[in-house]
Amino acid sequence: MRLSQYFLPTLKETPSEAQIASHRLMLRAGMVRQASAGIYSWLPLGLRVMKKIEQIVREEQNATGAQEVLMPTIQSADLWRQSARYDGYGKEMLRITDRHDREMLYGPTNEEQITEIFSGSVRSYKDLPLNLYHIQWKFRDEVRPRFGVMRGREFLMKDAYSFDIDAEQGRKAYNKMFVAYLRTYARLGLKAIPMQADTGPIGGDLSHEFIILADTGESEVFCHQDFLNRDVLAEEFDEESDLQPVVDSWTSIYAATDEQHDPARFESEVPADKRVSARGIEVGHIFFFGDKYSKPLGASVSTPEGGDVAVQMGSYGIGVSRLVGGIIEASHDDKGIIWPDSVAPFKVGLINLRAGDVACEAACEEIYAKLEKAGVETLYDDRDDRAGAKFARMDLIGLPWQLIVGPRGLKNGVVELKSRRTEERDEISIDEALSRLSAGQA
RNA sequence: CGGGGAGUAGCUCAGCCUGGUAGAGCACUACGUUCGGGACGUAGGGGCCGGAGGUUCGAAUCCUCUCUCCCCGACCA
Numbered sequence: 001m002r003l004s005q006y007f008l009p010t011l012k013e014t015p016s017e018a019q020i021a022s023h024r025l026m027l028r029a030g031m032v033r034q035a036s037a038g039i040y041s042w043l044p045l046g047l048r049v050m051k052k053i054e055q056i057v058r059e060e061q062n063a064t065g066a067q068e069v070l071m072p073t074i075q076s077a078d079l080w081r082q083s084a085r086y087d088g089y090g091k092e093m094l095r096i097t098d099r100h101d102r103e104m105l106y107g108p109t110n111e112e113q114i115t116e117i118f119s120g121s122v123r124s125y126k127d128l129p130l131n132l133y134h135i136q137w138k139f140r141d142e143v144r145p146r147f148g149v150m151r152g153r154e155f156l157m158k159d160a161y162s163f164d165i166d167a168e169q170g171r172k173a174y175n176k177m178f179v180a181y182l183r184t185y186a187r188l189g190l191k192a193i194p195m196q197a198d199t200g201p202i203g204g205d206l207s208h209e210f211i212i213l214a215d216t217g218e219s220e221v222f223c224h225q226d227f228l229n230r231d232v233l234a235e236e237f238d239e240e241s242d243l244q245p246v247v248d249s250w251t252s253i254y255a256a257t258d259e260q261h262d263p264a265r266f267e268s269e270v271p272a273d274k275r276v277s278a279r280g281i282e283v284g285h286i287f288f289f290g291d292k293y294s295k296p297l298g299a300s301v302s303t304p305e306g307g308d309v310a311v312q313m314g315s316y317g318i319g320v321s322r323l324v325g326g327i328i329e330a331s332h333d334d335k336g337i338i339w340p341d342s343v344a345p346f347k348v349g350l351i352n353l354r355a356g357d358v359a360c361e362a363a364c365e366e367i368y369a370k371l372e373k374a375g376v377e378t379l380y381d382d383r384d385d386r387a388g389a390k391f392a393r394m395d396l397i398g399l400p401w402q403l404i405v406g407p408r409g410l411k412n413g414v415v416e417l418k419s420r421r422t423e424e425r426d427e428i429s430i431d432e433a434l435s436r437l438s439a440g441q442a
Numbered sequence: 443c444g445g446g447g448a449g450u451a452g453c454u455c456a457g458c459c460u461g462g463u464a465g466a467g468c469a470c471u472a473c474g475u476u477c478g479g480g481a482c483g484u485a486g487g488g489g490c491c492g493g494a495g496g497u498u499c500g501a502a503u504c505c506u507c508u509c510u511c512c513c514c515g516a517c518c519a
Contacts, residue, residue: 012468012480013454017512037511091443092518109519143443143517157519209519285519319519353478388479395479406478416478 003381007044010393020216022328023148025337029397038145038153045397046324048345053188053323054135056342057158060184064176064239066131066160071113073137077103079112083296092140106139111293111315114161119299125165128301129173133160135320150325160316167290170312174206174288175243177316181210181284182232188323189340190330193227195255197285210284214329217279222266223255225274281326288314337398338421346379348437349399353406355384364405367430374438403433
């Protein structure tokens with residue numbers, strides 16, 4: 001993509017409403033624009049990142065055997081009356097009426113809807129286990145939206161729903177999601193820590209929330225150092241096996257948010273040099289709640305013995321749009337965003353330091369064409385700005401690699417390849433730069 | 443939902459107290475000089491001063507009502 005043609009409205013000054021780093025940086029980098037309190041429009045750069053996160057989430061869900069569906073944002077009030085949550089959910093639910101005065105609502109979550117879909121089509125234990133998910137916008141009328149997309153009212157969420165014949169099978173489904181979540185966050189370049197959680201309004205007796213560490217996190221987190229050193233992507237799992245030992249290995253070590261923190265336990269269970277206290281952001285929450293929804297909504301299947309039994313359900317949420325902010329919170333510096341490779345909107349920013357210079361332009365055009373051909377996502381800064389402005393903008397939007405082409409280097413036959421994260425610069429030939437960027441790692 | 447604050451140019455803000463031709467910096471347009479870490483000069487364009495009432499000869503400014511946004515707390519993917 002040529003920057004001269006790309007809609008990237010970056011800001012030099014910070015809009016006054018933005019308090020935390022990710023919000024400031026998202027506005028300054030031209031990723032989003034606020035429409036009203038807690039509601040955002042996504043501009044090209046922001047949308048690219050969100051789509052990448054969404055795709056990683058999707059791949060990890062699919063890998064567990066979950067199947068993607070898409071449910072509507074607008075739901076009927078009647079459905080929610082059946083689960084008795086229409087009155088219970090309170091003012092967070094945005095209620096609307098259509099032209100016939102039918103009571104509708106903008107879905108804050110989809111347990112009722114998925115359960116109805118299930119019960120309308122599934123009759124036998126032979127159709128289980130089943131896990132359906134979708135990635136759809138939700139609306140929760142938060143009292144006080146804040147922190148940009150981290151606590152918006154409208155947000156994009158992946159929610160999965162598992163259906164099983166009994167609690168034992170349900171626990172297996174829960175464990176699969178547990179591990180899939182760990183893998184998802186790891187692929188997003190995040191250290192996520194599972195913590196025992198309250199089940200809140202969704203209910204149930206088994207629940208974990210996933211917290212990523214970031215200095216600006218909302219809650220204080222205490223955990224064992226081992227969490228941070230463990231690489232879940234390096235571990236092999238047999239999806240069909242019982243994952244309980246894996247889950248146990250993650251949940252048996254101390255980890256708690258400040259609400260549930262027990263200093264005495266922390267100190268007795270974790271050696272002093274392994275104690276980590278940090279700030280955290282919740283980016284996912286999983287629940288197993290048995291027949292809480294299947295019973296009132298009549299989601300039952302026939303058993304091998306010929307009887308009828310309400311299915312055991314779980315629900316599993318990841319805040320996709322929140323993760324865009326969360327990743328920035330976990331990965332930025334005073335110059336701007338530092339994207340992990342897996343979600344970077346482009347892999348490399350090609351900077352022509354002297355637009356209009358014949359040699360620079362020819363070199364950039366050649367490099368750009370070759371990178372595009374090699375499938376390397378490239379944002380080519382072909383604008384006629386001064387060098388300083390180009391550097392500042394590229395640092396702000398945080399692409400992992402900057403390939404800097406200037407008259408000074410070209411005279412010696414070299415370009416400069418700079419890592420945004422480490423700030424290491426290598427002066428190398430164009431060919432070497434191309435081969436490094438085209439290979440997996442630069 | 444309690445408490446505080448703010449709405450004036452795309453952004454950051456001054457002007458308001460004490461009513462009298464709507465301003466600055468950045469951004470934008472043109473030209474020139476510049477050109478490896480957010481340059482400089484000259485000339486421009488851009489505003490129903492959040493909205494509605496009121497007071498007044500005259501309202502961004504004073505009064506009333508209202509809408510919106512932000513911050514702190516209690517609650518949340």
